[in-house]
Amino acid sequence: xxxxxxxxxxxxxxxxxxxxxxxxxxxxxxxxxxxxxxxxxxxxxxxxxxxxxxxxxxxxxxxxxxxxxxxxxxxxxxxxxxxxxxxxxxxxxxxxxxxxxxxxxxxxxxxxxxxxxxxxxxxxxxxxxxxxxxxxxxxxxxxxxxxxxxxxxxxxxxxxxxxxxxxxxxxxxxxxxxxxxxxxxxxxxxxxxxxxxxxxxxxxxxxxxxxxxxxxxxxxxxxxxxxxx
Numbered sequence: 001x002x003x004x005x006x007x008x009x010x011x012x013x014x015x016x017x018x019x020x021x022x023x024x025x026x027x028x029x030x031x032x033x034x035x036x037x038x039x040x041x042x043x044x045x046x047x048x049x050x051x052x053x054x055x056x057x058x059x060x061x062x063x064x065x066x067x068x069x070x071x072x073x074x075x076x077x078x079x080x081x082x083x084x085x086x087x088x089x090x091x092x093x094x095x096x097x098x099x100x101x102x103x104x105x106x107x108x109x110x111x112x113x114x115x116x117x118x119x120x121x122x123x124x125x126x127x128x129x130x131x132x133x134x135x136x137x138x139x140x141x142x143x144x145x146x147x148x149x150x151x152x153x154x155x156x157x158x159x160x161x162x163x164x165x166x167x168x169x170x171x172x173x174x175x176x177x178x179x180x181x182x183x184x185x186x187x188x189x190x191x192x193x194x195x196x197x198x199x200x201x202x203x204x205x206x207x208x209x210x211x212x213x214x215x216x217x218x219x220x221x222x223x224x225x226x227x228x229x
Contacts, residue, residue, distance in 0.1 A: 001098070001121060001157065001177070001194055001212050079113035084204035087164060087171055090114060091196060094207060095157055101182065102154035108143045115139050116199065116206045124213040132213070156180045161227045171198040171205075176225045177212075191215040193225060 083093035097111040121137045137145070149155075161176040173196040178188035192214035199206045215221050 001123070001210055076115065076117060077109040077113045079204065080110070081204070083110070083114065084206070087166070087173065087198060087205060090198065090205045090207060091159065091162070091173055091175060094196070094210070095159055095177070098150060099156045099158070099183075100151070100154070102152060105151060106147065108147060111143070112139050114207045116208055119207055120209040120211075122209060122211040124211070126216065126219075134211075154181045156183045156185075161225055163225070169200045169202075171200070172196070173198065174225065176221065176227075191221060193221070 080093075082089060084090050093110070093114055097107060097114070100106060119139060121139065121142045122134050123137075124132045124134055126132050157177050157179045159175050160178050163174040165172045165174075173194075175194040175196055177192055177194055179190040180188050192212055195211040197208040197211075199208050213219070
């Protein structure tokens with residue numbers, strides 16, 4: 001979607017999670033448990049447990065734990081019925097809310113209205129050593145980290161191809177995007193794929209998450225995800 005600096009590659013609702021380095025509220029990763037210490041996920045090991053040595057535990061590829069939102073989770077701003085009436089409509093609204101020329105304020109309440117409470121924006125970030133990790137952002141994190149940058153520099157992201165899978169009340173949109181600083185730029189400065197998860201609650205569609213990766217020399221977009229020629 002959005003990434004940070006053009007050189008540093010990682011976006012997706014494309015290319016700006018550049019200032020999306022670790023969230024300010026994040027704490028550094030915990031040090032590995034000392035040899036012989038009991039390891040538990042989120043719960044303290046029982047004091048009564050015998051000191052059984054544990055093998056080293058590989059860290060999950062998460063660059064940062066979810067930051068606490070600036071605003072508590074709760075009801076979202078009301079959405080325009082036209083924005084959430086169909087898959088086509090909500091995907092179009094998603095791209096439209098983040099796009100605009102330099103100096104134009106974005107309607108961030110419109111973006112908030114598209115997401116379920118607790119919805120995520122998740123860029124996959126390439127590791128220098130190979131592979132990737134994720135940054136977990138909620139809408140407030142995204143607005144706080146990327147909002148001022150795209151408003152100041154100008155940012156247009158548009159969908160150029162799409163594949164949809166749907167079942168019952170869930171849908172997955174594999175949405176190929178191109179990002180430009182100005183709408184009239186001949187070539188995009190970034191391309192990639194937004195993996196968009198959607199929910200229909202019976203009355204409207206919601207964005208549950210947007211998870212993305214950008215094109216790189218070692219990660220070209222496959223022909224099947226590009227516009228038909």
